[in-house]
Amino acid sequence: MRGLEAGSLAFxxxxxxQAAVFHSVKVSRRALVLGGLWVAGLPIYGWLYTALPDDxxxxxxxxxxxxxxxxxxxxxxxxxxxxxxxxxxFYMAESSVGxxxxxxxxxxxxxxxxxxxxxxxxxxxxxxxxxxxxxIHAGYLIEEDGWYRTTVRGRLAAALLSQCKxxxxxxxxx
Amino acid sequence: MLKGLVLAIGFFVLFLVIHVLLFRLRVPxxxxxxxxxxxxxxxxxxxxxxxxxxxxxxxxxxxxxTAGWAVDLLNSLLVYTFLFVGYSMFYFLIDRGFSGRIMxxxxxxxNNRLRQSEIAARxxxxxxxxRRLNEMLEIGRITETGGCYRNTEKGRSAATMFAFVKRFLxxxxxx
Numbered sequence: 382m383r384g385l386e387a388g389s390l391a392f393x394x395x396x397x398x399q400a401a402v403f404h405s406v407k408v409s410r411r412a413l414v415l416g417g418l419w420v421a422g423l424p425i426y427g428w429l430y431t432a433l434p435d436d437x438x439x440x441x442x443x444x445x446x447x448x449x450x451x452x453x454x455x456x457x458x459x460x461x462x463x464x465x466x467x468x469x470x471f472y473m474a475e476s477s478v479g480x481x482x483x484x485x486x487x488x489x490x491x492x493x494x495x496x497x498x499x500x501x502x503x504x505x506x507x508x509x510x511x512x513x514x515x516x517i518h519a520g521y522l523i524e525e526d527g528w529y530r531t532t533v534r535g536r537l538a539a540a541l542l543s544q545c546k547x548x549x550x551x552x553x554x555x
Numbered sequence: 556m557l558k559g560l561v562l563a564i565g566f567f568v569l570f571l572v573i574h575v576l577l578f579r580l581r582v583p584x585x586x587x588x589x590x591x592x593x594x595x596x597x598x599x600x601x602x603x604x605x606x607x608x609x610x611x612x613x614x615x616x617x618x619x620x621t622a623g624w625a626v627d628l629l630n631s632l633l634v635y636t637f638l639f640v641g642y643s644m645f646y647f648l649i650d651r652g653f654s655g656r657i658m659x660x661x662x663x664x665x666n667n668r669l670r671q672s673e674i675a676a677r678x679x680x681x682x683x684x685x686r687r688l689n690e691m692l693e694i695g696r697i698t699e700t701g702g703c704y705r706n707t708e709k710g711r712s713a714a715t716m717f718a719f720v721k722r723f724l725x726x727x728x729x730x
Contacts, residue, residue, distance in 0.1 A: 382626050384556075385633070403724040411726075436626070436632055444629075446622035451556040455630050460635030469644045474720045475729050478653070479687045480713070483696060486706045487711075487714035493705035496684060505680035512654050521658060528668045531661050539658035546650045549578040551586075553656065 384456025392463035455538035559631030566601045568640040569689040594639045
């Protein structure tokens with residue numbers, strides 16, 4: 382339990398810290414801040430693990446694990462997995478078209494909105510431009526005189542995604 | 556703790572195999588629900604396998620298999636669950652990723668280049684919204700009457716929660 386406790390506590394601290402940062406500062410490079418804070422939390426995980434008592438001293442036998450490398454690794458994995466799960470939630474809140482649609486619909490609870498009205502509320506140019514800028518910033522695309530091309534990295538990503546789509550028969554998607 | 560880790564990874568690989576085979580043979584109508592059901596069923600088998608096998612499973616080093624059974628099982632289920640959550644992220648990126656679709660469209664062009672207006676023409680906002688609306692209708696977050704979409708109670712709760720998160724974390728309108 383020592384590893385799991387340390388991993389959970391470290392993530393709890395990370396969660397509060399990133400919430401405080403994002404609430405108090407308007408962050409433009411969000412992925413960098415999310416990932417950077419997580420990395421900064423790794424020593425905190427190590428410190429928490431060291432500070433917690435051995436399982437044998439506090440937990441009954443079925444819940445006690447030796448304080449070895451595997452226990453330490455499992456706690457670190459939990460810290461990582463919590464972060465991945467939270468990142469999924471964060472980006473759903475940030476970028477999901479579905480979430481934005483529900484929020485738009487919430488502004489007209491009685492009347493509702495038609496597809497045309499939703500389309501008007503959505504600035505598609507803005508939405509597309511935002512994605513393109515991100516892809517350029519991440520090194521997947523380059524832009525020359527208004528033309529967008531994939532970089533080597535972008536080509537590899539596109540090929541991987543296409544292969545996976547074909548393998549799982551998912552259609553064009555997006 | 557090693558037995559739990561090995562079983563979690565093993566059952567996750569088994570999940571991947573079944574998931575790919577199922578999607579290859581017959582794409583389920585509600586794909587993600589099918590994935591959750593497979594993962595859940597395998598999770599139950601994982602618990603049974605954990606209880607039915609010895610802590611060393613005949614091959615693991617005894618030095619790393621001395622943890623109590625309950626903490627080992629808990630750890631195993633956590634790792635298995637989070638591997639599934641992580642894979643779901645990847646799955647949604649493949650299935651719904653807008654940015655991925657942009658790169659694929661550019662690659663599909665004979666000259667491997669597109670202008671923003673051409674991307675918009677190949678994948679219009681109507682297509683994007685229609686797909687999301689259909690998915691949300693399927694999972695009961697919205698309803699549609701006479702061409703008008705409205706949130707259900709479930710959709711309203713989700714919208715309120717996400718609107719709060721967006722405001723609190725200063726994420727902007729997004730979408």
